[in-house]
Amino acid sequence: MxxxxxxxxxxxxxxxxxxxxxxxxxxxxxxxxxxxxxxxxxxxxxxxxxxxxxxxxxxxxxxxxxxxxxxxxxxxxxxxxxxxxxxxxxxxxxxxxxxxxxxxxxxxxxxxxxxxxxxxxxxxxxxxxxxxxxxxxxxxxxxxxxxxxxxxxxxxxxxxxxxxxxxxxxxxxxxxxNITLPGSGAGPASGTDDGPLASKLAVIGVVIAFTILQATDSSAVTIMALFVDQKMDGQLIWAGIALGVAAALEIPALLAIGRLSRSIPEKKLIASGCIAGVLYYAGMTFAADPIALLSLQILHAWFFGVIAGVGLTLFQKVIPRPGLAAGLFTNTRRIGAIASGPIIAFGSMTALGYQGVFGICAVLTLAAMVVIELTSRSSKASAAKEQIPAASQS
The missing domain is CATH 1.20.1250.20 (MFS general substrate transporter like domains)
Structure with a gap:
């Protein structure tokens, strides 16, 4: 049970x-x-x-x-x-x-x-x-x-x-x-969980970065049918197949990510997801046939698997209030969906048409990875400064 x-x-x-x-x-x-x-x-x-x-x-x-x-x-x-x-x-x-x-x-x-x-x-x-x-x-x-x-x-x-x-x-x-997840520990956490809320800079940085990542994924999914219609002579069935393949691959990707999270730090897993996202969007910018379209969905599945799985655990680590962390993470998807509108509008006005949207998504994904890296370094620096006074007082 x-x-x-x-x-x-x-x-x-x-x-x-x-x-x-x-x-x-x-x-x-x-x-x-x-x-x-x-x-x-x-x-x-x-x-x-x-x-x-x-x-x-x-x-x-x-x-x-x-x-x-x-x-x-x-x-x-x-x-x-x-x-x-x-x-x-x-x-x-x-x-x-x-x-x-x-x-x-x-x-x-x-x-x-x-x-x-x-x-x-x-x-x-x-x-x-x-x-x-x-x-x-x-x-x-x-x-x-x-x-x-x-x-x-x-x-x-x-x-x-x-x-x-x-x-x-x-x-x-x-x-x-009062059933809890097996293998999860001794039982419900008490007190204030993992401690006080992390620095505002860390929270803001993570929220912004994942909103950007969610916006790129929402943009890519939204324009998939239009992209296929433009590049593949109206063979819209390939849009549905591609999205279905990505969704199906997402499950084994998440299971693999779960196992890897035991030995690989979250930061590296997130970096791997962002790199996969950059490669996916860059590849889609030049994709012109169903074989390329379907092959690239492997990268798409890994990218979204990392966002959905490791992203949630990162929020729970940065924001040690479980409800607030899950709520903010959920809302990055909602805000990202709203932000996808301007991305699609701007990208589709480029000379590449709908492929330009994927190009912009590649750049934004790279920018989000940089924001996560800078936020991580800033948080470590702040933690180190807090430990120095504590050590001197002891």
């Missing part, structure tokens, strides 16, 4: 939003008659609400050092959301439900990883759980598409409710038995 339960929780929380996210726009149109403009502002409000919730709820959980109880609250909201959406045909009411229920419900995943950290989970444990979430995102969107295509948009609401109910059951079992 102690081995199965955390894995089940990671899978179910991953499925909850692997079902909802890709199907949301379609549901808004089919069930509520939303126009394309409506879809745009509704998704903006929904993501904005999720942004605020992922900062506020984990911060409150940090104060009480309790993450399972707020996870139960998120599970209740996740169960209520499809119920409300199924009972109304009003777009304004659906928007309210997405803001009040959907935004806070999405924090459950951040709280799950905060609970792992508080339980004493090591880097390999966290990365392994992240690999399970990735599996949910590989399986979830196609399964949601099959459900909608076979039974209609209403059916996905039933699937969401079923997953939410299972989430409540597994989280409730963990809460009652």
């Amino acid at each position: 102690r081995q199965l339960l955390p894995s089940s929780m990671a899978l179910l929380w991953g499925l909850q939003f692997a079902f909802l996210t890709p199907a949301l726009a379609l549901m808004l149109v089919d069930l509520f008659g939303a126009t394309p403009a409506d879809v745009g502002w509704v998704l903006a409000l929904y993501n904005g609400g999720g942004f605020l919730a992922s900062l506020i709820i984990p911060a409150l959980a940090d104060r009480k050092r309790d993450y399972l109880r707020p996870m139960l609250f998120c599970g209740v909201l996740a169960l209520a959301l499809p119920g409300v959406l199924a009972l109304t045909s009003s777009l304004p009411l659906a928007v309210v439900a997405l803001l009040v229920l959907g935004g806070p419900a999405g924090v459950g995943m951040s709280l799950f990883f905060a609970h792992l950290k508080q339980s004493g989970a090591g880097s390999q444990d966290v990365v392994t759980m992240r690999a399970i979430v990735s599996f949910a995102w590989v399986a979830g969107p196609p399964l949601a598409t099959v459900i909608i295509g076979s039974f209609g948009s209403q059916a996905i609401l039933l699937a969401l409710a079923a997953v939410a109910l299972l989430n409540l059951v597994t989280t409730g079992i963990a809460f009652r038995r």
Whole structure:
């Protein structure tokens, strides 16, 4: 049970939003008659609400050092959301439900990883759980598409409710038995965890760097179909295949990263991911056929695996407040998605067209690696200065 339960929780929380996210726009149109403009502002409000919730709820959980109880609250909201959406045909009411229920419900995943950290989970444990979430995102969107295509948009609401109910059951079992991740240590951490918040410079540097990395990945994924249409005579199927290959390779990449984290420092793993990202984007700048496109997805998988897996553990190390660390890391993805707009706009105006976007992403990834390196050096220098006065007083 102690081995199965955390894995089940990671899978179910991953499925909850692997079902909802890709199907949301379609549901808004089919069930509520939303126009394309409506879809745009509704998704903006929904993501904005999720942004605020992922900062506020984990911060409150940090104060009480309790993450399972707020996870139960998120599970209740996740169960209520499809119920409300199924009972109304009003777009304004659906928007309210997405803001009040959907935004806070999405924090459950951040709280799950905060609970792992508080339980004493090591880097390999966290990365392994992240690999399970990735599996949910590989399986979830196609399964949601099959459900909608076979039974209609209403059916996905039933699937969401079923997953939410299972989430409540597994989280409730963990809460009652206080089950923690096996091999993670003696039990829940106490006191202030790893100490006070790291220097503001370190936190700001890491947040900026990973926002840049997330923005480049979001840009690359967003323009993939347009890039393939431009360079490969409209053979759009290769865009879907490429993204699918990258997502499938992400799982073994994360498992490998988890094992390597035992012997290789996080800083070196992150550097390897950034280098893979630079090579991927540089290669995509000149890719012109499906073979090159698919071959480069190996680098893409390693790059994103490092961002998703090692990035989360780095945040938890730099910010010793598990909820805040997970919340900030989650929001680098949201902010990165917003920042991808200007990257795409600027890159596509170059002489290379959509390939120019990949070129800019290569430069930005290199810049993010430099920021992480400078931040690391600054943090070490600050720590050394703090130790000198302490040594002189003793």
